[in-house]
Amino acid sequence: MELTINGEVKVLVESKLTVVQLLSSENVKSPDMVSVQLNGEFVERAKFSETTIKSGDELDFLYFMGGGR
Amino acid sequence: MRDYTEEQLERYSRHILLNDVGVEGQERLLDGKVLIIGAGGLGSPAALYLAAAGVGTIGIVDGDRVDISNLQRQIAHFTKDVGVWKADSAAEKMRAINPDVNVIPYNKYLFASNIKEIIGKYDFVIDGTDNFAAKFLINDACILGNIPFSHGGILRFDGQTFTINPNESACLRCLFDKPPPPNLVPTCSEAGVLGAIAGMLGTIQAAEALKFLTGAGELLNNKLLTFNALDMQFRTITVNKNENCPICGHNPTITELVDAEQAVCDLK
Numbered sequence: 001m002e003l004t005i006n007g008e009v010k011v012l013v014e015s016k017l018t019v020v021q022l023l024s025s026e027n028v029k030s031p032d033m034v035s036v037q038l039n040g041e042f043v044e045r046a047k048f049s050e051t052t053i054k055s056g057d058e059l060d061f062l063y064f065m066g067g068g069r
Numbered sequence: 070m071r072d073y074t075e076e077q078l079e080r081y082s083r084h085i086l087l088n089d090v091g092v093e094g095q096e097r098l099l100d101g102k103v104l105i106i107g108a109g110g111l112g113s114p115a116a117l118y119l120a121a122a123g124v125g126t127i128g129i130v131d132g133d134r135v136d137i138s139n140l141q142r143q144i145a146h147f148t149k150d151v152g153v154w155k156a157d158s159a160a161e162k163m164r165a166i167n168p169d170v171n172v173i174p175y176n177k178y179l180f181a182s183n184i185k186e187i188i189g190k191y192d193f194v195i196d197g198t199d200n201f202a203a204k205f206l207i208n209d210a211c212i213l214g215n216i217p218f219s220h221g222g223i224l225r226f227d228g229q230t231f232t233i234n235p236n237e238s239a240c241l242r243c244l245f246d247k248p249p250p251p252n253l254v255p256t257c258s259e260a261g262v263l264g265a266i267a268g269m270l271g272t273i274q275a276a277e278a279l280k281f282l283t284g285a286g287e288l289l290n291n292k293l294l295t296f297n298a299l300d301m302q303f304r305t306i307t308v309n310k311n312e313n314c315p316i317c318g319h320n321p322t323i324t325e326l327v328d329a330e331q332a333v334c335d336l337k
Contacts, residue, residue, distance in 0.1 A: 007304055033249050042243070042311045060306050062293065064245045065222025065229050067262055069109025069143065069199035 001055030019048040028061060035062040070096060081123055094283035095123065101282040102126040104191040106179060106207060108155035110267030111221050111274060112197030113145035118275040120163035126171045127163065128191060131155035132178035142264035181326035184210045193281050194218035195274045201248035202329040208241035209326055212316050217281060219274040225260050228270040229295040232277045236317050238290035243311035248329050266298055
């Protein structure tokens, strides 16, 4: 399937993945720290394992940056 | 309208020339009150630019003293200032740039117990802090107190910022419901940060404050601006208000301020 992740188009061999599986297959570091927007809506963390991604979806992985000084 | 002196007209002439600012916009800047929390990497450039711009009242908060490791990026502090309160050190430079500005240094940290009283005196807040607990505290205090603010964060070669119009646009907790647990994230002192990144982000925050006060253009409401300086790619991600947000969603669970567990990103 074809996904847009953080603005870049990616082609994956899988045809269906959950958010948890996608975070893992994309080698996202510290998945507990990442917020996920799926087609412009935030996915509740508790629903990462039951939310499925399909071809054409747009995802953004948002990381919290705590620095400033 | 106030009577401008010749010197003021000269000083602010490049603002006055701008159609979107003009004499009226400069008037709003001179009447404006902005609080900068953190006189460090983000707060330093923001403080210098807001003072230069003639923002009439600028509060600057920091409970720390200048350390030599700060000087790589915290440009309001000079080598002679090592050991001086950061807020006092920044205030000295701001007054030197522009004697029109009433600078109010606060040589203290903000907590749930004192933040409300201080931010309540200002029109706009710039978050230039370096730890998760402070960033969430500022978010919550600004949402509950209905004060617009600019969020900023930097790490290594990355930066991100957006501007929050309380209850109207997405807030920090819409994106990240709670501070990350301690030890999960590398601290900045472990991870490092490229000095100029702080300037890039701090000046974007200052520009947002100036736009807010003058009414020029569109703020980064519901737009998370992120950049990575290694490839100099900037990206703006639309972020929507989260109806499950614990503070500005439909059923808020946070109704008063508490001090979060201190997970630290200490750049010392």
